[in-house]
Amino acid sequence: DLMLVGDSVDxxxxxxxxxxxxxxxxVAISFxxxxxxGDRVLLPDATREELERLPEFEYR
Incomplete structure (x- = not known):
């Protein structure tokens, strides 16, 4: 999912x-x-361990 703030994807x-x-x-990642x-989304500067340590995102 994408989160919009105003008219931009944040x-x-x-x-x-x-x-x-x-x-x-x-988890929420800065866009x-x-x-x-192509059809892949990459995070070139993040390791799997770093992503797993991020706080869990909860929809409200």
């Missing part, structure tokens, strides 16, 4: 961790950190 909500969708969590490559 964050993307991504699922990280887990295996086959089990035990994963949602500026993402790179789009």
């Amino acid at each position: 964050f993307a909500v991504l699922s990280v961790g887990g295996f086959l969708g089990l035990a994963s969590k949602l 500026d950190e993402l790179r789009i490559d």
Whole structure:
């Protein structure tokens, strides 16, 4: 999902961790950190461990 502030995209909500969708969590990532490559979304400056340490995002 994408989070809009005003008329610009500020964050993307991504699922990280887990295996086959089990035990994963949602995290919010600054849209500026993402790179789009065709149909893939990349985070070139982040490791799996760094992403798993991010706080869990909860929709309100």
